[in-house]
Structure formats: C-alpha cells, structure tokens
Amino acid sequence: MKKAIIPIAASILLLSSCGVTDNLTSNHNLNQTQVVLSQANYHIVKTVETTVSSTYIFGIGGLSKKAARETVVNDLYHQAEMTGSQAIVNIAVKENVKLIYPLVLKETFSATGTVIEFDR
Helix, strand or coil, X not given: CHHHHHHHHHHHHHHCCEEEEEEXXXXXCCCCCCCXXXXXXXXXXXXXXXXXXXXXXXXXXXXXXXXXXHHHXXXXXXXXXCCCCEEEEEEEEEEEXXXXXXXXXXXXXXXXXXEEEECX
C-alpha cells in the first residue's frame, strides 16, 4: 500500500491545474473622441468579442501582458468593421491564467465591446 502512495500523489499533481481570472478595469479605449451618450441620439448595432491566448513553457514564450492586451483590443476594433458614424464603447478586457502542468502556463485575454451608431 505504501508503494502506491507516491505514484498516486504524482498523478494527482500532474493531472491537476489551477486557474485565475482577473477583470481589467482600466481604460483601454483607443478612441480619443469625446461623445455624449446621455441622450437617445444613438442605437446599438452589435456586440463584438475576441480572444488572444499565449502559452508559456518554463516561463518562456507567448506575448507579454501589455502586448496581449493591446492585441486583443486591436482585434476587437478590426472585428467590429465600423463604418461612418459608428464607435465602439464599453470595452471590457478579461484575463484568465491557467496552470496546465507545473511548468506550463496558458494566459487568455478576452475583450468585448458594443458598437453603436449615432443618429443624424
């Protein structure tokens, strides 16, 4: 029975994973235009969402956190395909960090935003 404890403990350690999620609340809005949304002068066109993942083995590989955030927001603007008097608002970036094996880390950034169009 004692001989089985070490392989069981090693199996549990290798098959388990840890995950951490963090919602980023800082403003990553690339638009510098100020608009007033207190009036009913706009309508919602669509909601867009995108994800960027990085994998690190022994801490090597993938994008830096800053580059991953910038990439996911840039992909969000690209996916929005805005035209004319449209803007993207309410951008939220979510970070999910998952430890797959003791030395393998997967970091995922997800961004969502709402595309609005101003009425003329």
